Amino acid sequence: MKDNFRQSMKWFHTWVGLIVGWILFFMFLTGTLGYFYQEITRWMEPERPFIEHNISNEQLLDIAQVYLSKHAQDIEQWDIMLPNARDQNLRVGWRKPAEPGEKRGKYQKTVIDVNTGDSIESRATGGGRLLYRMHYRLHYLSTKISYWIVGFCSMLMLLAVITGVVIHKKIFTDFFTFRAKKGLLGWLDIHNVLSVIALPFHFMITYSGLLFFLFTYMALSSNLQMSDEEYSEMRKEIFPRTIHLDSAKQPRDMLEISNLYQQVKKTWGADQLSYVEVFAANDINAQARFVRHETDITYNPADAVMVNAITGKLILQIPKAYTVTGMIHNGFFSLHEGQFAGPIARWIYFFTGLIGAAMIASGLILWTTKRKPKQVKQLNGPDFGYRLVEQLNIGTIVGLPIAIAMYFYANRLLPLDMVNRVNWEVNVMFISWAILLLYPAFRPAAKAWREQLQLAALVYMTLPLINILTTDKHIINSVLQQDWALFTFDLTLLVIGVCFAFSAYKYKALTLNKKVTKRRVKQREVTTDEGLFTVRQMNKENA
Amino acid sequence: MFVLTSLSFSAMVLFCLAMDKHRKQVLAQKTPTIMVRFFRPTAWLILLFTTYLSVGQFGWSIGIAVLFGALTIASLLLILLLTYRAKIVPQVAVALSLLVSLSLFSG
Numbered sequence: 266m267k268d269n270f271r272q273s274m275k276w277f278h279t280w281v282g283l284i285v286g287w288i289l290f291f292m293f294l295t296g297t298l299g300y301f302y303q304e305i306t307r308w309m310e311p312e313r314p315f316i317e318h319n320i321s322n323e324q325l326l327d328i329a330q331v332y333l334s335k336h337a338q339d340i341e342q343w344d345i346m347l348p349n350a351r352d353q354n355l356r357v358g359w360r361k362p363a364e365p366g367e368k369r370g371k372y373q374k375t376v377i378d379v380n381t382g383d384s385i386e387s388r389a390t391g392g393g394r395l396l397y398r399m400h401y402r403l404h405y406l407s408t409k410i411s412y413w414i415v416g417f418c419s420m421l422m423l424l425a426v427i428t429g430v431v432i433h434k435k436i437f438t439d440f441f442t443f444r445a446k447k448g449l450l451g452w453l454d455i456h457n458v459l460s461v462i463a464l465p466f467h468f469m470i471t472y473s474g475l476l477f478f479l480f481t482y483m484a485l486s487s488n489l490q491m492s493d494e495e496y497s498e499m500r501k502e503i504f505p506r507t508i509h510l511d512s513a514k515q516p517r518d519m520l521e522i523s524n525l526y527q528q529v530k531k532t533w534g535a536d537q538l539s540y541v542e543v544f545a546a547n548d549i550n551a552q553a554r555f556v557r558h559e560t561d562i563t564y565n566p567a568d569a570v571m572v573n574a575i576t577g578k579l580i581l582q583i584p585k586a587y588t589v590t591g592m593i594h595n596g597f598f599s600l601h602e603g604q605f606a607g608p609i610a611r612w613i614y615f616f617t618g619l620i621g622a623a624m625i626a627s628g629l630i631l632w633t634t635k636r637k638p639k640q641v642k643q644l645n646g647p648d649f650g651y652r653l654v655e656q657l658n659i660g661t662i663v664g665l666p667i668a669i670a671m672y673f674y675a676n677r678l679l680p681l682d683m684v685n686r687v688n689w690e691v692n693v694m695f696i697s698w699a700i701l702l703l704y705p706a707f708r709p710a711a712k713a714w715r716e717q718l719q720l721a722a723l724v725y726m727t728l729p730l731i732n733i734l735t736t737d738k739h740i741i742n743s744v745l746q747q748d749w750a751l752f753t754f755d756l757t758l759l760v761i762g763v764c765f766a767f768s769a770y771k772y773k774a775l776t777l778n779k780k781v782t783k784r785r786v787k788q789r790e791v792t793t794d795e796g797l798f799t800v801r802q803m804n805k806e807n808a
Numbered sequence: 809m810f811v812l813t814s815l816s817f818s819a820m821v822l823f824c825l826a827m828d829k830h831r832k833q834v835l836a837q838k839t840p841t842i843m844v845r846f847f848r849p850t851a852w853l854i855l856l857f858t859t860y861l862s863v864g865q866f867g868w869s870i871g872i873a874v875l876f877g878a879l880t881i882a883s884l885l886l887i888l889l890l891t892y893r894a895k896i897v898p899q900v901a902v903a904l905s906l907l908v909s910l911s912l913f914s915g
Contacts, residue, residue: 466880620880
């Protein structure tokens with residue numbers, strides 16, 4: 266009975282994993298990049314200045330206030346984002362008044378050059394935000410459909426995680442077992458190790474991922490059980506708002522924000538200011554809310570301090586009234602997004618995310634490895650299904666990273682004044698991915714693997730060079746300016762390139778195939794890629 | 809963070825040495841059975857201490873999350889070492905523990 270149970274779980278794990286594996290790989294990889302979305306955005310806007318050392322928060326607040334008083338006079342609420350470990354530029358933002366037909370106005374965010382005090386015009390780019398949004402809001406599909414697809418895949422992922430634990434007979438005795446062997450045993454060990462060492466992460470990320478669109482997936486239950494009023498009441502309980510006064514429409518000059526900051530410093534002691542919100546700016550009701558870097562996963566009322574911006578007195582804040590369920594809900598959100606994470610914890614998030622993506626990839630490879638001996642022996646060659654899985658594996662596991670690199674290339678190489686530039690950056694990414702998904706259909710699997718690995722190595726290692734040729738925010742200048750965030754970005758690209766080169770080399774050593782004219786193939790691949798872009802661009806211009 | 813990962817690593821090494829098949833991989837000579845019995849409890853103690861440090865540094869909520877991250881990284885490192893450089897595991901563990909105690913006492 267017990268073995269029967271395990272057998273059926275195994276069957277379930279295999280097929281569920283296979284069906285949604287590729288989408289999950291896409292979600293995990295783009296989601297993992299999301300942990301660095303601010304860093305990616307900064308890299309993708311090379312017009313922004315380098316980091317400014319030796320400038321105090323007070324000076325930065327002054328610069329921001331001068332800018333906002335000039336350019337956002339009629340706006341009631343201002344946001345000032347101070348430079349931090351993730352984004353080294355001073356940014357300000359405000360919501361524009363709603364245009365007719367809009368529920369609320371567009372949010373406008375501007376980067377300020379601290380030396381001139383003026384805003385910086387950056388190229389049109391989707392940045393890191395667009396890249397990470399893809400992991401739940403599949404780019405070309407409508408919001409509703411993508412939420413349902415993502416939810417379906419995450420649900421199956423959760424089942425795969427649970428059944429995986431069930432069928433893994435010896436989690437603890439085999440905890441450290443990794444036999445670096447070729448073939449089935451080696452892949453099984455890799456899959457097991459990657460799953461087990463980050464099991465808390467895999468479970469947390471999948472489960473909390475499902476919570477994000479709770480009200481979409483469980484709409485029926487919440488619709489049937491409560492009225493609209495009860496529903497909005499519940500939402501308020503889960504997402505309480507900060508209480509602040511609105512404008513009284515009586516203009517009054519505010520104190521300097523840097524001055525108010527002195528008050529806040531006394532409360533906090535350590536200097537960890539993250540951003541400032543100003544409500545009812547330059548009005549008799551003006552208040553400034555100072556928020557520091559998060560110190561708790563759920564909610565710490567002491568992380569924000571409210572000051573009256575006219576009198577400079579601290580305003581005693583009523584802490585947001587969270588219910589226990591609301592706390593748990595927010596805790597899971599926070600764990601999923603990792604907003605609280607400092608630089609090192611962020612890197613750990615990034616690595617565990619990659620472990621998750623690698624776990625899915627190894628599971629997919631395991632499927633083909635297991636069936637390979639039987640399939641190869643068949644008279645008419647492998648089945649269509651087997652070849653399809655192999656092709657999708659190659660096209661996704663190596664193809665998607667290349668496509669993401671192409672997104673960065675598009676950011677640097679597309680003309681700056683292009684119409685719909687943001688859309689075209691993404692189109693370039695998906696066109697490259699489509700090509701790389703089709704490509705393995707026309708090549709023997711072993712060759713396709715190696716060629717795409719080599720291509721991946723090439724694109725990632727060339728990217729910093731392209732950066733040197735097209736902008737002044739490249740790896741050499743970032744060292745000279747001691748802008749380590751930008752430097753790390755370029756360095757990471759190089760390291761990824763080296764990793765791909767190493768795996769291509771290893772792959773070649775393992776498969777005892779004769780040398781093929783790989784270099785020519787690689788070049789052809791790149792030129793067809795670029796050829797396609799230019800053709801599309803020309804079409805666009807003609808239209 | 810370095811301290812947490814190193815301590816997790818030491819705990820993991822002890823867990824791993826408590827298992828016969830891995831002990832043979834890592835240690836050339838035989839270890840007295842009495843000593844082996846102490847490996848697992850010591851590992852749990854180290855883990856407990858790491859949790860204490862992590863919670864002390866980051867608070868209850870973030871501390872636990874960070875601890876799991878540190879454990880993941882430490883396990884990955886250990887598993888890779890076991891497969892490719894099993895003999896240097898004790899040296900790495902000792903070196904890391906020394907560095908940890910240095911940073912704990914100086915800071």
